Amino acid sequence: MNKDVNTARESENCEAETFFGIPKCEDLDTLEASSVFIGAPCATVYGSMGAFCQNGPNALRASMVEEISLVDRYNFEIDGPIFPEGCRTAVDYGDLEWDENNFEHNRRTIRNAVSKSIEKGAVPIVVGGDDSIPIPMLDALSDSGKQFTVLQIDAHIDWRDSYMGERYGLSSSMRRASEMSHINQIIQVGMRGLGSGHESDLNEAKDWGAQIFPAHRIHREGIDQVLDCIRSDAHVVICVDVDGIDPSIVPAVIARSPGGLTYFQVIDLIQGVSQKSKIVAIDFTEFFPERDIDGLGALTVSRLIAAVMGVIARQ
Ligand SMILES: [Mn+2]
Numbered sequence: 678m679n680k681d682v683n684t685a686r687e688s689e690n691c692e693a694e695t696f697f698g699i700p701k702c703e704d705l706d707t708l709e710a711s712s713v714f715i716g717a718p719c720a721t722v723y724g725s726m727g728a729f730c731q732n733g734p735n736a737l738r739a740s741m742v743e744e745i746s747l748v749d750r751y752n753f754e755i756d757g758p759i760f761p762e763g764c765r766t767a768v769d770y771g772d773l774e775w776d777e778n779n780f781e782h783n784r785r786t787i788r789n790a791v792s793k794s795i796e797k798g799a800v801p802i803v804v805g806g807d808d809s810i811p812i813p814m815l816d817a818l819s820d821s822g823k824q825f826t827v828l829q830i831d832a833h834i835d836w837r838d839s840y841m842g843e844r845y846g847l848s849s850s851m852r853r854a855s856e857m858s859h860i861n862q863i864i865q866v867g868m869r870g871l872g873s874g875h876e877s878d879l880n881e882a883k884d885w886g887a888q889i890f891p892a893h894r895i896h897r898e899g900i901d902q903v904l905d906c907i908r909s910d911a912h913v914v915i916c917v918d919v920d921g922i923d924p925s926i927v928p929a930v931i932a933r934s935p936g937g938l939t940y941f942q943v944i945d946l947i948q949g950v951s952q953k954s955k956i957v958a959i960d961f962t963e964f965f966p967e968r969d970i971d972g973l974g975a976l977t978v979s980r981l982i983a984a985v986m987g988v989i990a991r992q
Contacts, residue, residue, distance in 0.1 A: 693738035695769035697759075697983055698745035702768040705790060708797040711765040711990040714982070715794070715801055716772030717787050717960075721780040721809040721845040729931060729965055730807045734772050736966035737804060737982065740975035744983075752987060754944055754980075759987040767802070767986040770794075780845065784813040791817035791958060800989045802982060805962035808835060808847035811854070811916045814960055818914065819859045825957065826862040826911040827854050828903075828950060830943060831918035832934045833872035834865055834889065836882045847963070848874070850916065855885045863887040864906050866895060866946065867921035870934040892921075892936050900942055904949040913950050915959040917943070919978055929965050929974030940977060944984055951988045959985060 695701050696714045705713075716734030749758050760766045773790055775783045787803065791814045794801040803814050808831070818825055829835070829851060836855075837848040845853065854860050863885070869892040882889065888906050895903070907913060920930040923937035938946075950956055964978050 693735070693742045696738045696979070697741045697748055697986075699766060699986075700768045702770045705770065705793040705797065708768070708794060708799050709765065710768040710799045711992070712767040712800040712802050712986055713794050714767060714769040715790050715803045716770075717775075717803050717806040717810050718772055719775040719777060719806055720783045720787055720813060721843060722777065722807065723841045723843060723846050725841070728775070728777050728807070730805050730963060732966050733806060733964040734804045736969070736975050737964065737979045738769075740972055740979045741983065752984065754984045755948070755987040755991070757987070759983055760990050764990040766990065768799075784816075784845065787813040788817045792820050795821065795957065800956060800992075801958045802985060802989075803958070803960040804982070805960065805964065808850055808918045808962040809845055810962050811850045811960050812845050814958060815854050815857060815860065815914060818958065819857065823859065823912050824861045825859055826864065826907060826913045827851070827860055827916060828907070828913055828946070829863065829865045829916040829918070830867050830921040830938065830946065831865065831916070832867055832869055832892070832920045832937060833918070834868055834874055834879060834882055834887075836874060836878040851882065851887065855882075855887070862906075862911070864890070864903060866890045866903055867892045867938050869893065869936045892938060895938060895942060896936070900946050900949065903946060904953060907950060907954055909954055911954040912957045913954055914957055915947060915950065917959065917961045918963045919961060919974070920963050922977065926977045927964075927974040929969035929978075930963055931965050931968065940981070943981060947985055948988050951992055955992060956989060
């Protein structure tokens, strides 16, 4: 099938109603799905940076417009159609409303949406927004009374106690996770280069028991060592900061760092978790469409999210 170049260009700019043409969910009280795409443009921002990822969810929806007619085709990443017959599909809840000056309100809105989704038996796929989004998402899990494993994919460890006077910002997500009594394991994958953290942050992460796999170790030794850390009865929350992926395929981030994970290392990690244990929630953060190159990052991240929907539908 030849695609008309002009048609493709036009669709890049058009507004997509939902991600990948999946049904829209207007009310989480009536939610019936395997997973739910929840756009979260903003949680807690640093004053000087603003809500720089606010257009992330819509850019990812727009990048899948050309693919909507292919939703029932064979997807080699997951060995079948995204939603095989007999599986519940995913739905799109749209974007949560937010206020750039009221972070507590944003966090409460995210927390409530995640909590309600889980209560309804759907896995929340929370699409940011910057990397402050995971904090209210992880907080919402305490309602279940269970213990959780966090698997973070990121170029950075995010263990700052506070940054620019803010404790709930994007540099502190794993530090805040470590303080939650319902989180008993943190595995971090993809670290490299220079971030905002100090050596003391890394030492405190290790002292807590965080299992840290820098990107170079993943490239040398593979991902099985990561999956080996996860117990088969674990409830796993996956936090994907898309700067954990290599900037050659996801240039749409605020600080590109060479040597990141490949598309298939990320897919295999997520699929491996699902096959071994259970994914209970996942987020994709730090997708910054204004820094993208020819829609390349949007293509990579939206294809990943589509594959994740298929992985979760099979759980
Ligand atoms: Mn990061």
